[in-house]
Amino acid sequence: MNDEKPTPREGPVTYVVEHLDPELGTWSALEYACIARESQAAGARFLLTSVPASLQLPEHLAKTEALEVEQRSVEEIFADKKSKVCLLDPAAKLDLSPSDGDQFEVFLFGGILGDDPPRDRTSELRKKGYVGRRLGPKQMSTDTAIRVTRMVVQEKVPLDKIPYIDNPELRINEHESTELPFRYVKGSDGRPIMPEGMFDLIKKDADRGVDDLL
Ligand SMILES: C[S@@+](CC[C@H](N)C(=O)[O-])C[C@H]1O[C@@H](n2cnc3c(N)ncnc32)[C@H](O)[C@@H]1O
Structure with missing residues (x-):
């Protein structure tokens, strides 16, 4: 039997979003600003990587203090600690667990828009050979x-104990509502937790459909 425990992580947890889309739209900008604020509040770092020099960040995002923007890719930045990087991958065999917070230092996410049905663009990161968790x-x-990753690895809440809301329906006006085909964390007010400004954007975009927006 192997009783060896992983060496506890040194330093803060780092969340990395590898930006994979050619553009950075309003939806992503609201998400990234929200991630930066929440990471800072939790004592974690947030890096947005592979951002082309030519890409103009929206002003509010560029001004977000807690966001570290990198032109380099995750592979270059963490070349010397690949085994400490965990890719959050919807196709991984194992689900994320609180002990992964001791094993890994860097949690990597695809900076891609949600789509329904999912096109598995996370595969672009999977092929780089990182250990994956679902x-x-x-x-x-x-x-x-x-x-959710922060709740599991920093707050040590098991994945199945987190309250979720699946496919929430948002009321646009008296006559219309729209369903978001994704899973959200349920907030203390019973509503899905979303970045500030997202609900207004969804209302504005309601006519365009939400299949390719998150
Ligand atoms: C909006 S999702 C995009 C998923 C996308 N439809 C795709 O093609 O892979 C953005 C990122 O969040 C993470 N993610 C979302 N849901 C996940 C899940 N159930 N398990 C693991 N990672 C997830 C992944 O890192 C993914 O690349």
């Missing part, structure tokens, strides 16, 4: 995926 069977927005 956050359950349902697709989450990137900020939700990081929120």
Whole structure:
């Protein structure tokens, strides 16, 4: 039997979003600003990597203090500690557990828009050979995926003890509502936790459909 425990992590947890889309739209910008604020409050770092020099960040995001923007890719930055990087991967065999917070230092996410059905663009990161962990069977927005990872690895709440809301229906006006085909964390007010400004954006975008927006 192997009783060896992983060496406890030194330093803060780091969350990395590898930006994989050619653009950075309003939806992603709201998510990234929210991730930066929540990571800072939890004593963690947040890096947005592979951001082309030519990409103009929206002003509010560029001004977000807790966000570290990197032109380098995750592979370059963490080349010397690949085994300490965990890719959050909807196709991974094992689900994330609180003890993964001791084994890994860096949690890596695909900076891609949610889509329904999912196109498995996380495969672009999977092929780099990182160890993968799943956050359950349902697709989450990137900020939700990081929120859930933080609850598991920093707050040590098991994945199946987190309260979720699946496919929430948001009321746009008296006559219309729209369903978001993703999993969210349920807030203390009983509503899905979303980045500030997201609900207003969804209302504005309601006519365009939400299949390719998160
Ligand atoms: C909005 S999701 C995009 C998933 C996307 N549809 C795809 O093609 O892979 C953005 C990122 O959140 C993470 N993520 C979302 N749901 C997840 C889940 N159930 N398990 C593990 N990671 C998840 C992954 O890192 C993923 O790349």
